[in-house]
Amino acid sequence: MPRPRPVLALLLAAVLSAVGLTAAAPPAGAAVDARALGARYDATGSTITFRVHSAAATRIAVYLYAAPTGAAEKVSYVLTRDASAVFGVTVDVATLRDTHGLTGTIWYGYRAWGPNWPWTSTWTKGSSAGFVADVDAAGNRFNPNKLLVDPYARELSHDPLRPGATDDTVYASGPAHRTVDSGPYAPKGAVLAVATGATGVKPTRAFKDDVLYEVHVRGLTRDDPSVPAAWRGTYRGAATKAGYLASLGVTAVEFLPVQETQNDTNDVDPTGTAGDNYWGYMTLNWFAPDRRYAADRSPGGPTREFQTMVKAFHDAGIKVLLDVVYNHTGEGGARTIGGATAYDLWSWRGLDNPTYYSLTADRQASYDNTGVGGNYNTYHPVAQDLIVDSLAYWKDTLGVDGFRHDLATVLGNTCQHGCYRYSRTDPGTALNRIVREMPARPAGGGAGVDWIGEPWAIGAGTYQVGNLPAGWSEWNGQYRDTVRSDQNRMGYDPVTPGQLATRLAGSADLYGDDGRRPGNSVNFLVAHDGFTLRDLYACNAKNNNQPWPYGPSDGGSDDNRSWDQGGAAADQRRAARTGQALLLLSAGTPMMTGGDEVLRGVRCNNNPYNLDSSANWLTWNPDANQSAFRAFTSRLAAFRAAHPALRPATFYSSADGNGNGLGQLAWFTPAGTAPDAGYWNDPNNHALGWRIDGTEFGDPASAIYVAYNGWSGDVGFTLPSPGAGRQWYRVTDTSTWAEGPEQVARPGAEAALGGQGTGYLLRGRGLLLLVAR
Ligand SMILES: [Ca+2]
Ligand SMILES: [Ca+2]
Ligand SMILES: [Ca+2]
Ligand SMILES: [Ca+2]
Structure with a gap:
């Protein structure tokens, strides 16, 4: 975004x-999957129970299909509302098979009626019977001509638009399209058995x-x-x-x-x-x-x-x-069709618009903080249930780690x-x-x-x-x-x-x-x-x-x-190396694309x-x-992995935590001195060095030193103390002179530079990485 x-x-x-x-605060949300919404087989596979939430619907029917497109539904059932605003019905699989010819995967969708469009016995698919308004004062946008995807469907048959069916107005409400039956076009949910595939052992890193x-x-x-x-x-x-x-x-x-x-x-x-x-x-x-x-x-x-x-x-x-x-959601916000404002209906909006979406104060339009459609109503407990239930599904059934x-x-x-x-x-x-x-x-x-x-x-x-x-x-x-x-x-x-x-x-x-x-x-x-x-x-x-x-x-x-x-x-590649090095040497969790x-x-x-x-x-x-550059990246990532001093669990301290004479983290001017307030706060200073005391982290390097020259010209750095009895060794210099597959030295192959006071000329916009041993 x-x-x-x-x-x-x-x-x-x-x-x-x-x-x-x-x-x-609204009422505390229910536990994960507490209302068992969706379409589920029972343990023996002999029945399917459909359960869907709607606060204001007065009638919901489930339509069952043998194929997602190209044929009308085989059968439909009206659901019964319970006290918690869940509409449900349980159907017999043998009846579906023997009476209605539903022998393979069952595809389904819902049609919903409510205060702005009450059900009447004269309604047929594509008719306006019962219509009162596209939207009422409460924000309801029921329209039984639009077949609705179950928000808890485990898979969809296809997208709302597909090759050969690219007219999106079939999903629209409004005067020109509210009587168009979207059933032949709409995505259907698949009724699937619980997925039991193995997802391996989750890393705990x-x-x-x-x-x-x-x-x-x-x-x-x-x-x-x-x-x-x-x-x-x-x-x-x-x-x-x-x-x-x-x-x-x-x-x-x-x-x-x-x-x-x-x-x-x-x-x-x-x-x-x-x-x-x-x-x-x-x-x-x-x-x-x-x-x-x-x-x-x-x-x-x-x-x-x-x-x-x-x-x-x-x-x-x-x-x-x-x-x-x-x-x-992908259901989108308001759009203009033929000069009129219209909203598309193919899932949440047609089932329970004010529960699932944030609306304007008068409930007549979407409230939008995203620039790409109406906000999802994340503060509503039922809307939250859908967030939590689906995240839990990806986490527990599909094995996702984060x-x-x-x-x-x-x-x-x-x-x-x-x-x-x-x-x-x-x-x-x-x-x-x-x-x-x-x-x-x-x-x-x-x-x-x-x-x-x-x-x-x-x-x-x-x-x-x-x-x-x-x-x-x-x-x-x-x-x-x-x-x-x-x-x-x-x-x-x-x-x-x-x-x-x-x-x-x-x-x-x-x-x-x-x-x-x-x-x-x-x-x-x-x-x-x-x-x-x-x-x-x-x-x-x-x-x-x-x-x-x-x-x-x-x-x-x-x-x-x-x-x-x-x-x-060459300068562009150098800038990328210096940036990548800063990223992989910073405290935090690095992300690359x-x-x-x-x-x-x-x-x-x-x-x-x-x-x-x-x-x-x-x-x-x-x-x-x-x-x-790939070698540069992989070797620096390996360097990060090998050096816990770069991955602190808590924020670095400047104090010497183990009395070895080195602060846990120390910053340096190019001259090798501690920056004073004037240096820290002057944006005209473009060079900075820092040293981490590896001995405070159990790091294989007794110290790590980084010099960064953000200036366009060369800068001479004076190296700080590597610790008593130690020397500095160069892991990498991102400058162009060192470009090539060996720009980051393998462990043990780093070039010796010397100890405290050693001078190092760092080229413009380059970064130097040293280890002490
Ligand atoms: Ca798709
Ligand atoms: Ca294209
Ligand atoms: Ca904060
Ligand atoms: Ca120390």
């Missing part, structure tokens, strides 16, 4: 919080010890010639990359959304982007693995194949994290309709309920979930970097912005040595103030949303309006803090969300420079 910047939003949030403007790799499951292998053609771009293909990622030093793969999204039509125009969405941040259903990403697209195939992929990663010691989108929540501050909203108010502490928010019901992994490792939030959204009060609740790690946008500015915007975006040091040392100002730890800071330079690492250092501005396959894409931030380094390719290890570029497109194209898929034929 687009990333906004801290402006008045942060101040507003502080003011609201200070004056206690938070709503009373502390999150601070992870190296995250954000990647699109399709893009990972779609263009990989080493993967069998039928598996390319699928869960099965991704599973074959576990060994590669392990060798790169990746310990957690974080997939862009794999929950069902509209992508069946991406190839209708094979050389254009009209209507396409590649990233998939428009979720159709929170339980269903996207069918298009499966090599086995038969009913149950995506679920089984996803489980098998998880097992392959677990077998390689790699966690599987999912990017999930609970701030809005989740990154898109635009997560929408999940900290304490207001259901007509406003947005973030609270870190309100126990009734979705953020707090999630970690209460599915506790975060302990900081030192063990069983638990790695919870990551993108701590911003769009609009006032949503920028909350450093302010998610306990239990949550965060994409540290301040880390990204500070390092980018320092490397790319000298003279334009002032960065003091003090600001840089705070970010490199784990951002104690953001996560230490509320009891969290360095590992809660997910440090990153780039993500899917924005430039690739290569383009960050090779592009002065976005260039999104390119011809296929590099565009055209709309949108994209204009605040990229990027720079082409004057156009010299898939393909960055080979300097993947998309020619300055910074919003390629719609490019399901060869330009956006990873490439697997690196040239010599790309191979060298």
Whole structure:
């Protein structure tokens, strides 16, 4: 999702919080899966029970199909409402088979009536019988002509649009389309037996010890010639990359959304982007693995194949994290058709609009903090049940180890309709309920979930970097912005040595103030949303309006803090090495983006969300420079893994904790002296050194020293003490003179430099890494 910047939003949030403007907590949510919603076989497979929530529906019927398209339903049943607003019915499988000819996988959807469209016996599919209004004063938008996907369906048959059926108005309400029966077109849920595939043994590694790799499951292998053609771009293909990622030093793969999204039509125009969405941040259903990403697209195939992929990663010691989108849905916001405002209905909105969505105060429209459709009503206990139940399904049945929540501050909203108010502490928010019901992994490792939030959204009060609740790690946008500015915007975006040091040392100002730890800071330079690492250092501005396959894409931030380094390719590669080194040497949890290890570029497109194209898929034929950068990345990742001093459990101290004469963390000017306040606070100082006392961490190096020269010219550094009786040895210098496959020395092959007082000339925009022994 687009990333906004801290402006008045942060101040507003502080003011609201200070004056206690938070709503009373709603009733505590039920435990996981307490209401057993969805479609489920009984233990013997002889009955199916359908259960669906709606607070205001007056009638719900389930329609059962032998095939998802091309034929009318075989039979329908009216459900019975219970006191908790669950509509349910249990049907006999033998009757379905023998009387109604439902012999294979059963596909289903719901039709719902309510106060704005009561049921009448004269209603038939495609009629207006009973119609009162598209929406009533309470915000209900029932329309029995729209077949609705069960929010608890385990798999979907297809996307709302598919090749040969690309008219999205069939789902619309409003005067022109409210009587169009969407049944022949709509996605259907599959009634499936409980998935029992093995997902292996979950790693228990502390999150601070992870190296995250954000990647699109399709893009990972779609263009990989080493993967069998039928598996390319699928869960099965991704599973074959576990060994590669392990060798790169990746310990957690974080997939862009794999929950069902509209992508069946991406190839209708094979050389254009009209209507396409590649990233998939428009979720159709929170339980269903996207069918298009499966090599086995038969009913149950995506679920089984996803489980098998998880097992392959677990077998390689790699966690599987999912990017999930609970701030809005793919059902979309208001749109204009023929001059009239219309809303599409194919799931939540047609079942219970005011429960599942945040609405404007008059309940007549969507309330939108996301820029891509109405907010999901995350403060409502029933809407929260769906969040929690689906996350638990991915965690427990599909084996997922952690989740990154898109635009997560929408999940900290304490207001259901007509406003947005973030609270870190309100126990009734979705953020707090999630970690209460599915506790975060302990900081030192063990069983638990790695919870990551993108701590911003769009609009006032949503920028909350450093302010998610306990239990949550965060994409540290301040880390990204500070390092980018320092490397790319000298003279334009002032960065003091003090600001840089705070970010490199784990951002104690953001996560230490509320009891969290360095590992809660997910440090990153780039993500899917924005430039690739290569383009960050090779592009002065976005260039999104390119011809296929590099565009055209709309949108994209204009605040990229990027720079082409004057156009010299060698300087661009050096900047990438220095940035990658800063990332892998910082306290916190580093995240890189898939393909960055080979300097993947998309020619300055910074919003390629719609490019399901060869330009956006990873490439697997690196040239010599790309191979060298991959070696650089993997060896530095291995260095990080080998040195616990780089992965502190708590924030570094300047004190000498073991009396060996070295502070746990000490900062230095190039002269080898401690920076004074004047040095720390002057953005005209562009060089900084730091030393970590390895003996306080059980580190194989008695000390680690890093010198960073952000200045354009060479800087002479005077090395500090390596400790009594020790010498400094060079692991790497990111400067161009050292470029090549051996730029990071193997352990034991580091060049000896000398002891305290040794001079070292560090080239402009370079970084030096030393170990003492
Ligand atoms: Ca799909
Ligand atoms: Ca296309
Ligand atoms: Ca904080
Ligand atoms: Ca010490």
